[in-house]
Amino acid sequence: MDIAVVGLGYWGPNLLRNLYELPGCDRLVACDLDESKLNKIKSRYPVVEVTTQFQQVLDDDGIDAVIIATPVSFHYPLAKQALQAGKHVFVEKPFTSSRREGENLIALAEQAQRKIMVGHTFEYSPPVLKIKELIEKGELGELFYISSSRVNLGLHQKDVSVIWDLAPHDFSSIFYWLGEQPVRVSAMGRDFVQPGIPDVAFVNLEFASGCIANVQLSWLAPSKLRRTTIVGANKMLVYDDTENIEKVKIYDKGVDYKDPETFGEYHLSYRSGDVLSPRLDSFEPLSKEMDHFITCCQEGTVPKTDGANGLRVVKALEAAEYSMNHNGIVVNVDSLD
Incomplete structure (x- = not known):
């Protein structure tokens, strides 16, 4: 699978590291507005592609899934756009800023026939x-x-x-x-x-x-x-x-x-x-979680921590x-x- 990680603050680099080490991930793209963070990723993982443009991620038909590790206020708009672009989506916790946003993302994922999973790593x-x-x-x-x-x-x-x-x-x-x-x-x-x-x-x-x-x-x-x-x-x-x-x-x-x-x-x-x-x-746990997400996307199975799981926490x-x-x-x- 080709996967993009959006948001390289505190948790994003950990997600990227685990994806990098998994055989199920063929291509990795890192996306963040801060070029200095992208440079750090590029120096550590030379094969990882980097971009400051989220739209570039959406327009890339080769990218199968998007991992969203931004502040929670950006979870809903970014996940919504990714689902509308036909990508599977993994959203870090908390799922969304409100139950309405969570319900909307679950409905969008069902309509798009794409997987949505929430990062309840524990x-x-x-x-x-x-x-x-x-x-x-x-x-x-x-x-x-x-x-x-x-x-x-x-x-x-x-x-x-x-x-x-x-x-x-x-x-x-x-x-x-x-x-x-x-x-x-x-x-x-x-x-x-x-x-x-x-x-x-x-x-x-x-x-x-x-x-x-x-x-x-x-x-x-x-x-x-x-x-x-x-x-x-x-x-x-x-x-x-x-x-x-x-x-x-x-x-x-x-x-x-x-x-x-x-x-x-x-x-x-x-x-x-x-x-x-x-x-x-x-x-x-994070490696197990990322591997589970890839498996669910590839095999069409329901993630253990799916949208409903994230919604009940929200x-x-x-x-x-x-x-x-x-x-x-x-x-x-x-x-x-």
């Missing part, structure tokens, strides 16, 4: 895949709640809140694990550093299954945390993405309730057993942002349609 990572496997096997039992922290000192964004910047990672993983999107969302946040751009947020998610989740997000924290706790009826799990080796740990801990048979009988017993760290596969982001801007009210996700 859904291709060994720890997240292992956790999904454990949940489906019933290892944790009925899931009670999920608590996640994604905080660091920076990097502050100029165009989006901390919710739109950081929450897509956790939302996509949580929705993937549970196999559902939230029905209700609420959020509180503050703009402590840049007026009008919240840098700290606490998001609550409620699911139809009864599971609840809390996601803490911050650009204003003393240390980097990437930690998720999943509590089930049988066992508990901690996923720490900052760990080098044992990223996932399963705790045989819990509380057993027994109906009292006599007055005054203590009816709670606490269980504390072994702590196990399952073996994880070793591969680069809906939750919109609901969280709306709640945060309206004093933390509880928002029914579908009510914003």
Whole structure:
């Protein structure tokens, strides 16, 4: 396949590197308005073609697919043009700036009979895949709640809140694990550093299954945390993405309730057993993701993280942002349609 990568800021070069190393990618074109970024790519990958003109990418009939790694405000217009030009499209997270834009891109892709895929890379990572496997096997039992922290000192964004910047990672993983999107969302946040751009947020998610989740997000924290706790009826799990080796740990801990048979009988017993760290596969998630995109385009299969997958995250982001801007009210996700 011949593929163009549009946007060479923070993430674009990583996408390009992985595509360059995949046998399924025959020709690569890099596109960015900044010529200095193109020069860096050209010096590192001499065979990669470069251009500052997106229209040139659209007019090139040899290019089969376009990878969009620009700021989110450009996702919709660029993806729309690429689909209208008959290209398959991969869009980095978050999918679009609004659910309406996401719905329009999904419809356009169907009309053009082209694939559209969203860059929820964590859904291709060994720890997240292992956790999904454990949940489906019933290892944790009925899931009670999920608590996640994604905080660091920076990097502050100029165009989006901390919710739109950081929450897509956790939302996509949580929705993937549970196999559902939230029905209700609420959020509180503050703009402590840049007026009008919240840098700290606490998001609550409620699911139809009864599971609840809390996601803490911050650009204003003393240390980097990437930690998720999943509590089930049988066992508990901690996923720490900052760990080098044992990223996932399963705790045989819990509380057993027994109906009292006599007055005054203590009816709670606490269980504390072994702590196990399952073996994880070793591969680069981004390479797996890019290879999956190429395969879907070539074979006509539906991407794991397709437009609908990206849209459910955007809906939750919109609901969280709306709640945060309206004093933390509880928002029914579908009510914003």
